[in-house]
Amino acid sequence: MAAVVTATGMPGVSQAVALTPDAPAGAGSALSVPGAKSAKTVTLITGDKVSIAADGSVAGIERAKGREGASFSVRKADGHSFVIPGDAAQAVAQGKLDRRLFDVTRLVAYGYDDASRSDLPLIVTYAGDETPPRAPSTTHGPRPARS
Structure with missing residues (x-):
């Protein structure tokens, strides 16, 4: 079962839902909306898969391996559905991650x-003393196509 919270009185936000895990371990890693049929699936940069219904609403979320305890904020604003994982919310709020990465309607x-x-495809920028690696990493994670 997921906790559902609806926001009211927020400009441009018609619906806000927080999906949080409260099922026992091993019970599965998917959150779904009863009766919604998926038309498209989008994989977020976190690896989580979001199912989008034909009407553009979020039909379900399949957590990526190792993210079984992840929570999500699902919002519909200005005709767009946003699915922001709880562990990315602060980075989005601080502008470190672009909110559009979680705009499943636009994706x-x-x-x-x-x-x-x-x-x-992602564009990564480096600020200050940070410099990009000279060679693509051979470990887990994104692989640059070009510098």
């Missing part, structure tokens, strides 16, 4: 759903 519109492409 589908741009053809970044799982049926249309197998990768998610």
Whole structure:
């Protein structure tokens, strides 16, 4: 069962739902909306998969391996559905992660759903003394296509 919280009185926000895990370990890693049928699936940069119904609403979320305890904020604002994992919320609020990475409506519109492409192109910027690695990492995580 997921905790559901609806926000009211927020400009441009028609619906806000917080999905939090409260099932026992091993009970599965998916959250779904009863009766909703998925039309598209989008994999977020966290690896979590979001199912989007034909009407653009979020039909369900499948947590990535190792993220079984992840919580999510699902919001519908200005005709767009946003699914922000709880562990990314602070980085989004601070501007370290672009909120558009979690705008599943726009990701589908741009053809970044799982049926249309197998990768998610990202632009990474470095600030201050941070410098990009000289060679692509061979460990887990994103692999740069070009510097």
